[in-house]
Amino acid sequence: MNRTKRYTVTLLAALALSGLVMAQTTLSLWYHGAGNEVERDIVLQIIGDFNASQDDWRVTLEEFPQIAYNPSVVAAALSGNLPDILDVDGPVMPNWAWAGYMQPLSLSDGALDGFLPSVIGEWQGEVYSVGLWDAAKAIYARRSVLEANDIRIPTLDAPWTFDEFEEILETLQATGEYEYVFDVGMAWTGEWYPYAFSPFLQSFGGDLIDRSTFLTAEGVLNGPEAVAFGNWWQSLFTRGMTPGTSQDDANRETGFIDGRYALQWNGNWAAIPALEAFGDDLLFLPAPDFGHGPKIGGASWQFGVSATSPYPEGANAFIEFALQDEYLAAFSDGIGLVPSTQSAALLTENYGPGGALEVFYELSNQQSQIRPPTPAYVGIALTFEKAMADIANGADVQDTLDAAVDEIERDIANNDGYGF
Amino acid sequence: MSARMVRGRNARAGVAWRYVMLTAVALVFVFPVVFMLVSSLKPDLQLLRDTGSLRAFLPVGDISLDNYAKAFQRAPIGRFVYNSVLVTSLTVVFGLFLNSLAGFAFSKLRWRGRSIVLAVVIATLIVPFETIAVPLLMMVNTLPWLGPDGVTFGWLNSYRVQIVPFIADALSIFLFVQFFKDLPDEIIEAARIDGASWWQVYLRVIVPLSGPVFATAAILKFLAMYNMYLWPLMVAQGETYRPVMVGLQYFFQLNVAWGEVMAYLSLITVPVLVFYLLLQRAFIESIAASGVKG
Secondary structure: OOHHHHHHHHHHHHHHHHHHHHHOEEEEEEEOOOOOHHHHHHHHHHHHHHHHHOOOEEEEEEEOOHHHHHHHHHHHHHOOOOOOEEEEEHHHHHHHHHOOOEEOOOOOOOOOOOEOHHHEEEEOOEEEEEOOEEOOEEEEEEHHHHHHOOOOOOOOOOOOEHHHHHHHHHHHHHOOOOOEEEEOOOOOOOOHHHHHHHHHHHHHOOOOOOOOOOOOOOOOOOOHHHHHHHHHHHHHHHOOOOOOOOOOHHHHHHOOOOOOEEEEEEEHHHHHHHHHHHHHHEEEEOOOEOOOOOOEEEOOEEEEEEOOOOOHHHHHHHHHHHOOHHHHHHHHHHHOOEEOEHHHHOOOOOOOOOOOOHHHHHHHHHHEEEOOOOOOHHHHHHHHHHHHHHHHOOOOHHHHHHHHHHHHHHHHHHOHHHHO | OOHHHHHHHHHHHHHHHHHHHHHHHHHHHHHHHHHHHHHOOOOHHHHHHHOOOHHHHOOOOOOOOHHHHHHHHHOOHHHHHHHHHHHHHHHHHHHHHHHHHHHHHHHHOOOOOHHHHHHHHHHHHHOOHHHHHHHHHHHHOOOEEEEOOEEEEOOOOOOHHHHHHHOOOHHHHHHHHHHHHOOOHHHHHHHHHOOOOHHHHHHHHHHHHOHHHHHHHHHHHHHHHHOOOHHHHHHOOOHHHOOHHHHHHHHOOOOOOHHHHHHHHHHHHHHHHHHHHHHHHHHHHHHHHHOOOO
């Protein structure tokens, strides 16, 4: 082949390749996991596989640190620079959908079959987002401690009752061996408060808002059940059973592992360090049943399509592609969270039969209750957080909950009912 | 014992007591930095356990540079520091020039409406940035720019969007006005009689006499810009333009890597310390002269 021919062939090949690349329309994806190498690698793997699997779309990734993510999305929405695909924290999704940042998903029929209900983000009857994982909470305990104090080990089918739980706390406190007997994590301010503590309220029979209308919290956040919860909540602190709002991160992270706390209310993301410390002695126990069933919070980060994306079909194609079991399992193995499907759980190291974290899948499946799917949740979360801290610090329970209800209803009224 | 000896002993005791107090105060300020540096060498669990005792300030236990290595793996620290130093330095340099000229105009030039305009400028000091952040975002999102691609609109994801809006600064102008006001008018009049233009007066007379206020304005501006978080969060959507404070959030995951946080903080503190040490003497002179506190 002479030089001219070689050049011609090379040129044609280059043109063909560039044509191939040109044919792919670029879709931008924003993700909240900057700084987490494992997540980054998995997301990049999914993107790489998707880009190679078809010729129409090419997804590019922009990562944000989690704490900075929501303000960045809001700023982008204000300036008209939203990406095509974005991830969103489950309870925040209705607010973004209502605000016009997101559009409903249009996935194939059956694409979400077998997914945990808590990972499917619905608002106003439409699915806006879907999660590749969920998070779950449990009471961390040590078998040796429970057995030494003749405490029954609860199961998913037979969780501790309210009276039983109270007796257990008193028994453990009477041993005098612990600084605190039940650590709920007051050091973790922010979303942890509504995520972790509103299930207690719901188990007492109250809630953050009346879910039949989503227009009022009257009677559910300040009714007799909610007040009963508030009184119990406050008593945890006045009886010295639970570290208060002055707890720092260091004590939160080491208190249970060092044996200074007997029981700890915690998420599955903290399970591996605890397992390393205690091995088989560690137990993940279901939430107590305070009268209306045991509850834990559900819904973690999920993928959705921005309202302004000119290519929703490409964005939906990517999300559907990402829902494969192998990716759900990869996320679970990588960051320790609950895979969204049972079939993916079977592929994981920890959530399959006999896996160290197997119980979390069923906890998520059986006890999970999503935070109220309303755009008002963003404000409700802040109000509830303040109320929980105030009550823990000794504020009058009824007055505090009444004030919280007023604040929530003011916000809803100021926003014309948030679409309800 | 003579009265002189008693007085001498009392004086020595006074000096000793003063040194004890100064040392105690110095330790209060130094301890957080020591804690940061020492903690950056410890694994997370040990770091957290040590916080309840004096061990928190001592390089004891399992000491290594692992946190630094991991921090560099987790985030492009060099890029963040480069971005911050670039944005901060350019803002400081342009800001010193522009704001000192404004201060000069307000303090030494006679023009109608000067007092009113100065009052308006100073009044902007009480407006929190958060209240103007969104309108500013809308504005910069529509501004034109002439670059290699011709005229484009929208400044998001760039260095200029982090620099230009912060060059003019009411606090710096106020500092310059206060300092320039105390410079004798006779020097300026003499220069004018000798034929100097106003520009020459500023450059040859005012600037050489105003080292301390330039240093003060530079340090205050440097700190404000280096610590900026909300604005870059809103406008720097790509990692390429992110500064150090947004980069700090890379380390706050579900399980916070505290040792890496401390390593990162130690690294990003270096430029601030270097800058302060360079201008330290002039800064202290300025504070001593004007009573301005940072």
